[in-house]
Amino acid sequence: PGAQLGKDRTMTMIKDCNERLSFFEVVCFARDFDIVPKLITKATLAYLHKVSSALPNRSETSQREGQDVRDAGFDLEEFNMLLVRIALVAFAERSVGDPEMAVRCIIRWMHLDDPPKVRHVVHTRGRQTQRRINFRSKGE
Numbered sequence: 001p002g003a004q005l006g007k008d009r010t011m012t013m014i015k016d017c018n019e020r021l022s023f024f025e026v027v028c029f030a031r032d033f034d035i036v037p038k039l040i041t042k043a044t045l046a047y048l049h050k051v052s053s054a055l056p057n058r059s060e061t062s063q064r065e066g067q068d069v070r071d072a073g074f075d076l077e078e079f080n081m082l083l084v085r086i087a088l089v090a091f092a093e094r095s096v097g098d099p100e101m102a103v104r105c106i107i108r109w110m111h112l113d114d115p116p117k118v119r120h121v122v123h124t125r126g127r128q129t130q131r132r133i134n135f136r137s138k139g140e
Helices: 011-019 023-032 042-053 060-064 076-090 099-110 115-134
Strands: none
Touching: 023 042, 023 076, 023 115, 042 076, 076 099
16 A cells, blocks of 8 residues: 555556565455464564565566566466465474375465355455545445
């Protein structure tokens, strides 16, 4: 929010904001799906975000763009890799030696294997988050 507003914004900058997830958006997502604070702390999420933002950990697309991608947010591939890192940290004890088990655990935790449940979270908690961010009343 706010990245699309202000002086000197180009269409390319606005397009990047629409196609990438900022840290703020990742935090909102993590709260909506009970990742923060039930699985990991916000500080742990911030650390994982920082690690994921390091240039060697960025997707090939981001590395090719030649811009400062650290501040540009994550594309879909990078966001998926962040979720994998979250899974590895959150489910470390259950998945020792089996990283795929950690990924399966976070899929179950977030109900990603059940689209109606994901839709429900987006339409309830996601909308509540959106209302708080946009300062909208319940009637809107």
